[in-house]
Amino acid sequence: MNESLETADGRQVLRIERHLAHPPEKVWPAVTEPEHLREWFPAEVRLEPRVDGRITFSFGSGPDAPPESVGRISAYDPPRLIAFSWEDELFRIELHPDGPGCRLLFSHVFDDRAGAASFASGWRICLDVLEGLLDGRPFEGPQRPSGRLHESYVELFGLADGTAEATPEGWRVRFERQLTRPAEAVWAALAGPATDRADTLGTAPPPGFTTGEFPAGPVTALDAPTLLEYAWQPPGTATGPDGSTGGRIRWELVSGTGHGARLVLEQTGPAGATAEAEQATALATWRERIEPLARRLAAEADRLDT
CATH class of the missing domain: 3.30.530.20 (START domain)
Known part of the structure; x- marks a missing residue:
């Protein structure tokens, strides 16, 4: 797994590359269909599967639940690419054939550089869950990032400097x-x-x-x-x-x-x-x-x- 944080056009770009033991055709439903996304993505997702389709994110219906967020799908090319916005942040998931499996390329574009370790450690857990689901095994790791994992990304991305x-x-x-x-x-x-x-x-x-x-x-x-x-x-x-x-x-x-x-x-x-x-x-x-x-x-x- 490769992870990096870059600056492009004044924004932060978190990139995560992970090899999965499954072809793009098997992974695609897990990263685009709401019934599979709810198993690993940090929000409930509803979407119109097309370019410029509406995508909605929610966190339940309780009295303390935050309001829904709405974005747009900017790229949709099954079973290779989906890109979308979530409020003012941008996301992209690419699937590239690699032997019997595929390479998943995930990117997250945002402004809050100081939050990069939280984003990276959170997505790390999410992608761990996704991989377990694809492999047909229950996820047995932590349900949220550890302090140690968070601090490892602070060091990796150079976030401790003033x-x-x-x-x-x-x-x-x-x-x-x-x-x-x-x-x-x-x-x-x-x-x-x-x-x-x-x-x-x-x-x-x-x-x-x-x-x-x-x-x-x-x-x-x-x-x-x-x-x-x-x-x-x-x-x-x-x-x-x-x-x-x-x-x-x-x-x-x-x-x-x-x-x-x-x-x-x-x-x-x-x-x-x-x-x-x-x-x-x-x-x-x-x-x-x-x-x-x-x-x-x-x-x-x-x-x-x-």
Whole structure:
């Protein structure tokens, strides 16, 4: 199985190639007919099997079920190709004869790069189920991606790095990292024994939110368990006459993909002779802080799933 993440026309393209032990004629119904799709696809599907046909995705009829989504079939060539849209995302399934079996080429086009590990690990499970159904054997693996599998795709696709940019006020470093546990669990891991100190403006932030490279000032914005922001001041400098500081560090936990919160960590700093070095330090320092946190949460998620 080959998997890759590319950027094309400003969008993310996830590609998965898998060899199946069955010819395209046998696989085709499993990837196009609703009664077979419901066995492995992550939504109930209804479709008009033709180019420009309507395709509808639903998640049940309960009171908490999200509304149906509607897309269009852009390519339909039995038993070789089906391509369709799902909201603003694009999907393509190709079947190529390969000896007695076939190669299945699956692609998913989307914008949310930080969600790529969730998408890849989710489709990995779906395709595992599909292969088991085609082989006539029950699927005995996990029903949802493990934390370990999610983190393996973060590493494979290079999703752990932050980004840096210049701003009119100075510089900004930003990390956006999909995690595998909900916001409450992430907050508890960051606050640690100092949880009771993480709910007061004007106090020092708990050590889990800080790093020695950027001395922390008091908390300036707080909404536990999703937001904590504080000022930082370069060593050896004083607060400006207008109350200005070196910059700010903001931790935010927002809705994400998969089963966990999305961490958005942003640090700003002033322009000046040390700006480039500070920016590089921020990129390295916060990556070293976030990765152990993500691995710890992934292991915790797997323990809770067993």
